[in-house]
Amino acid sequence: MVAVKLENLTKKYKDVVAVDRLSLDIEEGELFALLGVNGAGKTTAIKMLSCLTAPTEGDAFLLGKSICRESADIKAFIAVSPQETAIAPGLSVRENLSLMCGIHGFSREKKDEKIRELTEQLSLESVLDRRAGKLSGGWQRRLSIAMALISEPRILFLDEPTLGLDVLARSELWDIIRALKGKVTILLTTHYMEEAEALSDRLAILKDGKLLMCDTPDGIKAATGEDSIEKAFIRVVKEAKK
Amino acid sequence: MRTLTFGGRNFKEILRDPLNLCFLFGFPIVLLLLLSAIQANIPVSLFEIEQLSPGIAVFGLSFMTLFAATLIAKDRQSSFMHRLYTTPMTPADFILGYTLPLLPIALAEGVVCFAFALILGLKLSINVLLSLIFLLPVALLYIAIGLLCGSVLSDKQVGGICGALLTNLSAWLSGIWFDLDLVGGVFKKIAYALPFVHAVEMERAVLVGNFPAALPHLWWVLGYAAATLIAAILLFLHQMKKQ
Numbered sequence: 001m002v003a004v005k006l007e008n009l010t011k012k013y014k015d016v017v018a019v020d021r022l023s024l025d026i027e028e029g030e031l032f033a034l035l036g037v038n039g040a041g042k043t044t045a046i047k048m049l050s051c052l053t054a055p056t057e058g059d060a061f062l063l064g065k066s067i068c069r070e071s072a073d074i075k076a077f078i079a080v081s082p083q084e085t086a087i088a089p090g091l092s093v094r095e096n097l098s099l100m101c102g103i104h105g106f107s108r109e110k111k112d113e114k115i116r117e118l119t120e121q122l123s124l125e126s127v128l129d130r131r132a133g134k135l136s137g138g139w140q141r142r143l144s145i146a147m148a149l150i151s152e153p154r155i156l157f158l159d160e161p162t163l164g165l166d167v168l169a170r171s172e173l174w175d176i177i178r179a180l181k182g183k184v185t186i187l188l189t190t191h192y193m194e195e196a197e198a199l200s201d202r203l204a205i206l207k208d209g210k211l212l213m214c215d216t217p218d219g220i221k222a223a224t225g226e227d228s229i230e231k232a233f234i235r236v237v238k239e240a241k242k
Numbered sequence: 243m244r245t246l247t248f249g250g251r252n253f254k255e256i257l258r259d260p261l262n263l264c265f266l267f268g269f270p271i272v273l274l275l276l277l278s279a280i281q282a283n284i285p286v287s288l289f290e291i292e293q294l295s296p297g298i299a300v301f302g303l304s305f306m307t308l309f310a311a312t313l314i315a316k317d318r319q320s321s322f323m324h325r326l327y328t329t330p331m332t333p334a335d336f337i338l339g340y341t342l343p344l345l346p347i348a349l350a351e352g353v354v355c356f357a358f359a360l361i362l363g364l365k366l367s368i369n370v371l372l373s374l375i376f377l378l379p380v381a382l383l384y385i386a387i388g389l390l391c392g393s394v395l396s397d398k399q400v401g402g403i404c405g406a407l408l409t410n411l412s413a414w415l416s417g418i419w420f421d422l423d424l425v426g427g428v429f430k431k432i433a434y435a436l437p438f439v440h441a442v443e444m445e446r447a448v449l450v451g452n453f454p455a456a457l458p459h460l461w462w463v464l465g466y467a468a469a470t471l472i473a474a475i476l477l478f479l480h481q482m483k484k485q
Contacts, residue, residue, distance in 0.1 A: 050328045080328045082321035090255040102247025103329050147325065
């Protein structure tokens with residue numbers, strides 16, 4: 001079943017076309033990566049799909065619901081972990097999780113259960129009562145993802161989830177994201193090639209808002225004749241310049 | 243439920259900042275002490291405790307603007323607001339969630355201020371309690387100004403405009419520190435066209451039980467509070483849509 005369907009999705013800011021007639025299908029349970037350099041249109045695409053900004057042209061359908069006409073319905077089954085860490089810094093980790101439970105209208109029992117479940121899933125026990133604003137970048141990102149998962153989303157948007165993290169923190173987050181594969185449809189943006197290759201079922205290469213190529217990591221390597229996604233990415237982007 | 247949850251978060255964020263607590267409870271006490279000491283040495287009718295305490299209680303509320311504006315501006319500039327925009331939270335949840343938690347904080351500031359004034363010689367009467375109740379529309383006015391500023395300014399701009407400019411303006415134009423008749427002319431006209439002096443004179447009238455004198459000032463405060471709140475809501479919605 002198609003979970004996310006983009007139909008000529010376009011976003012223009014005055015004379016700049018941030019996303020240019022993007023059309024894609026993402027299957028339910030798939031981990032799909034949008035790959036591109038800075039300014040490729042990845043974050044803008046995520047913002048449109050998560051109903052934060054309206055498309056200039058085109059439309060996208062999340063589980064059959066239009067982002068242009070049914071954003072309230074869509075917000076009930078999506079979650080976003082934005083590029084910058086999106087936490088309430090003055091609250092503890094537990095309070096941040098509790099806040100998201102309250103916003104989603106969970107009962108006390110369900111709230112306690114979700115906090116326990118996510119604390120375990122993301123190994124947050126040791127920092128549960130610490131002020132979120134005082135945690136390291138890796139822990140904050142982990143909390144940010146936990147806050148996104150608390151509503152049991154069917155579609156999860158992860159915008160540059162490991163940006164700025166050290167090697168160890170990145171590896172730990174990869175494990176967490178891998179554990180979600182198959183359970184949630186994940187749309188991930190990244191400009192780390194190895195991340196896209198390690199995590200995604202399929203990936204799309206974007207440049208200047210345009211879709212250049214979309215396939216499995218192996219399919220992209222085969223199509224370009226390269227032995228790594230990084231080399232394949234460089235070839236695809238350079239050829240698009242010509 | 244969502245409003246209360248979000249309001250609870252805002253309440254905690256404000257009260258967990260030690261600097262906010264200093265401004266909230268420390269500053270009015272220091273001012274009351276200082277001006278009462280001046281009054282003890284050089285008697286000035288304006289600094290008599292019945293005149294001074296309502297003024298300081300109103301002036302203390304100007305920090306509500308700073309708290310509200312800083313919190314909203316920081317949330318707007320961070321990805322936290324983006325996250326909340328993708329949840330089922332409605333514009334009403336946001337606006338009420340920022341406004342409601344500041345009302346008990348404002349009331350607590352008033353309680354501390356009048357309690358300290360009682361120690362300094364203010365007579366305990368039912369009017370003290372009524373003065374606290376009449377502080378609420380004033381608090382709403384300052385919170386609305388905070389919503390307005392937080393919706394359009396960055397957190398750095400908020401510090402300058404709400405922290406320095408507004409607190410000074412509301413102090414000079416309120417008749418707390420000096421009698422506006424001493425300056426007179428255009429200055430006095432401007433002061434009476436703005437709500438700050440009306441808030442102070444309303445509180446002074448309520449504290450001495452002169453309610454007929456308080457009412458005209460109450461309309462000024464309520465009018466400004468309503469107009470500012472409507473403007474703040476429209477601006478906040480505009481920003482939300484723009485996002």
